[in-house]
Amino acid sequence: MSLISVGTMAFDAIETPFGKINQIVGGSGTYVAYAASNFVKPVQQISIVGFDFPQEEMEELRKRGVHLDGVVVVPDKKSFFWSGRYHEDMNSRDTLITDLNVLADFDPHIPDSYQGAEFLMLGNLAPKIQLNVIQEMKKRPKLIAMDTMNFWMESAMNDLKIVLKYVDMLIINDAEARQLTGMFSLVKAARSILQMGPQYLIIKKGEHGALLFHGDEVFFAPALPLEDVFDPTGAGDTFAGGFMGHLAKSGDISFENMKRGIIVGSAMASFCVEKFGPTRLKEITAADITGRIQQFKELVSFEIELV
Amino acid sequence: MSLISVGTMAFDAIETPFGKINQIVGGSGTYVAYAASNFVKPVQQISIVGFDFPQEEMEELRKRGVHLDGVVVVPDKKSFFWSGRYHEDMNSRDTLITDLNVLADFDPHIPDSYQGAEFLMLGNLAPKIQLNVIQEMKKRPKLIAMDTMNFWMESAMNDLKIVLKYVDMLIINDAEARQLTGMFSLVKAARSILQMGPQYLIIKKGEHGALLFHGDEVFFAPALPLEDVFDPTGAGDTFAGGFMGHLAKSGDISFENMKRGIIVGSAMASFCVEKFGPTRLKEITAADITGRIQQFKELVSFEIELV
Numbered sequence: 001m002s003l004i005s006v007g008t009m010a011f012d013a014i015e016t017p018f019g020k021i022n023q024i025v026g027g028s029g030t031y032v033a034y035a036a037s038n039f040v041k042p043v044q045q046i047s048i049v050g051f052d053f054p055q056e057e058m059e060e061l062r063k064r065g066v067h068l069d070g071v072v073v074v075p076d077k078k079s080f081f082w083s084g085r086y087h088e089d090m091n092s093r094d095t096l097i098t099d100l101n102v103l104a105d106f107d108p109h110i111p112d113s114y115q116g117a118e119f120l121m122l123g124n125l126a127p128k129i130q131l132n133v134i135q136e137m138k139k140r141p142k143l144i145a146m147d148t149m150n151f152w153m154e155s156a157m158n159d160l161k162i163v164l165k166y167v168d169m170l171i172i173n174d175a176e177a178r179q180l181t182g183m184f185s186l187v188k189a190a191r192s193i194l195q196m197g198p199q200y201l202i203i204k205k206g207e208h209g210a211l212l213f214h215g216d217e218v219f220f221a222p223a224l225p226l227e228d229v230f231d232p233t234g235a236g237d238t239f240a241g242g243f244m245g246h247l248a249k250s251g252d253i254s255f256e257n258m259k260r261g262i263i264v265g266s267a268m269a270s271f272c273v274e275k276f277g278p279t280r281l282k283e284i285t286a287a288d289i290t291g292r293i294q295q296f297k298e299l300v301s302f303e304i305e306l307v
Numbered sequence: 308m309s310l311i312s313v314g315t316m317a318f319d320a321i322e323t324p325f326g327k328i329n330q331i332v333g334g335s336g337t338y339v340a341y342a343a344s345n346f347v348k349p350v351q352q353i354s355i356v357g358f359d360f361p362q363e364e365m366e367e368l369r370k371r372g373v374h375l376d377g378v379v380v381v382p383d384k385k386s387f388f389w390s391g392r393y394h395e396d397m398n399s400r401d402t403l404i405t406d407l408n409v410l411a412d413f414d415p416h417i418p419d420s421y422q423g424a425e426f427l428m429l430g431n432l433a434p435k436i437q438l439n440v441i442q443e444m445k446k447r448p449k450l451i452a453m454d455t456m457n458f459w460m461e462s463a464m465n466d467l468k469i470v471l472k473y474v475d476m477l478i479i480n481d482a483e484a485r486q487l488t489g490m491f492s493l494v495k496a497a498r499s500i501l502q503m504g505p506q507y508l509i510i511k512k513g514e515h516g517a518l519l520f521h522g523d524e525v526f527f528a529p530a531l532p533l534e535d536v537f538d539p540t541g542a543g544d545t546f547a548g549g550f551m552g553h554l555a556k557s558g559d560i561s562f563e564n565m566k567r568g569i570i571v572g573s574a575m576a577s578f579c580v581e582k583f584g585p586t587r588l589k590e591i592t593a594a595d596i597t598g599r600i601q602q603f604k605e606l607v608s609f610e611i612e613l614v
Contacts, residue, residue, distance in 0.1 A: 219605075220607055222516065225527070227494045259608075263609055293611060297613075299526065300607045306601055306604075
């Protein structure tokens with residue numbers, strides 16, 4: 001099985017209560033690739049970078065089985081740059097700078113070598129771009145998942161509603177689910193979103209875990225209680241990468257297997273937040289991941305007799 | 308096994324985005340008794356009420372196996388009254404009125420008929436009062452749990468630190484855990500509290516579930532995702548009542564059984580929030596409770612192979 005990941009590869013500058021870093025690689029596609037490549041090969045990356053994106057980073061990704069045929073390198077422009085500062089509770093952040101640079105011209109296409117992929121993860125991009133990518137696939141993938149954000153709800157809601165009809169799963173956070181539906185109750189918001197097209201919905205709640213909805217079924221996975229969240233940047237994309245990587249590894253899109261995927265995604269996200277950017281994701285081993293998943297089992301497992 | 312519950316029995320006036328009620332019975336002891344009496348008999352209540360507290364309410368509690376020998380009725384004063392208004396997110400509320408009335412004279416004693424109880428739940432009261440109750444017990448209970456709040460941290464921190472050395476378990480919410488320790492990370496706060504006396508700690512996170520800490524072990528139970536939280540008043544006390552009721556029923560204070568207790572408490576709290584005050588707690592049957600616990604199992608259960 002293979003997984004196509006469409007998303008940004010970028011530079012970030014990050015400030016948290018624990019420290020500050022002026023330049024580190026980031027972007028949704030980067031996090032998805034680092035997370036998913038632990039489970040499935042190849043991850044077929046679609047993105048755009050400038051002349052300044054480090055060759056070593058490309059090499060690092062290649063070594064992990066990430067294909068880069070779909071990554072356009074623009075020789076005379078800089079990579080996308082985002083800078084942000086987190087508040088003390090780590091649940092909210094201020095965006096300080098957004099320099100689109102190469103991202104302004106991003107017009108992703110599916111390389112021939114990627115055709116036939118069974119899984120497609122559409123990172124947070126303009127809904128029209130997401131739809132174009134779907135329509136370029138000659139054979140419909142087994143599962144198409146997408147992310148989006150408040151910006152597109154405010155500027156391109158009609159396009160967003162169209163692309164939602166073409167995907168199987170939407171992966172968003174709680175604030176986005178509320179904004180998309182105008183409903184405060186996440187259970188009501190979920191029911192409304194499942195009427196918009198996707199059959200599956202994941203609502204990410206950051207340190208409060210994630211919910212999976214499908215029909216009348218619901219599954220919840222907590223976030224691991226950590227001593228400190230050092231840097232939450234990329235945790236949501238890492239979650240999505242772990243989730244999709246697990247599904248693509250097994251080829252199994254049953255609800256039962258999606259539950260496992262949520263646990264795998266939560267485990268990957270719990271590593272991501274331990275250091276700046278994707279640093280920790282590059283260090284961890286298969287044994288680390290297995291150990292972390294075991295911690296999740298212990299965190300929520302209980303035996304109870306129902307009489 | 309029997310459970311002594313020390314707490315308020317009162318009147319509340321409640322305003323939520325869904326409606327308003329000018330007078331309904333409330334108080335921590337009331338909620339603990341309604342929740343716990345589903346699992347253990349007798350619940351031995353210690354409280355104080357005024358001339359205005361309804362006889363029918365007393366009768367209702369008696370019918371459920373709640374002993375009232377320890378409930379003082381003051382013939383010439385009114386019952387404790389609290390009035391509050393919830394914000395739209397239901398996680399925060401403004402206290403509008405607090406009329407202590409009889410509560411100003413509350414000096415609880417253990418009736419002889421209650422001596423020998425194996426479980427003791429100390430509701431949120433002045434730490435000195437909590438300590439007095441503990442010291443009146445001729446035989447130390449198998450498990451003593453207590454609640455507290457920010458008011459006592461600000462006005463009686465020394466007393467609070469003393470009583471903490473006499474209890475086995477503290478049950479508080481996330482904001483209180485942070486205030487008690489001055490630590491933002493709940494994992495760090497928990498470690499700090501477990502140095503203060505209690506061997507067990509439950510941190511309640513409202514709609515985001517509850518954490519149980521003991522030594523290096525941690526267990527998490529989510530709150531049930533509900534369409535609407537109609538009225539959160541008493542949910543925390545109901546949780547504590549369900550938890551202690553389950554422990555007292557089985558007499559088992561192992562960590563494994565506490566996990567089950569947390570699930571039972573969460574199930575009871577999920578009923579509590581469905582209607583004003585304790586209304587819903589009076590309606591539910593054993594079958595309702597079993598069904599709700601089954602929902603919790605389904606919400607978090609997953610099977611994953613670790614290789």
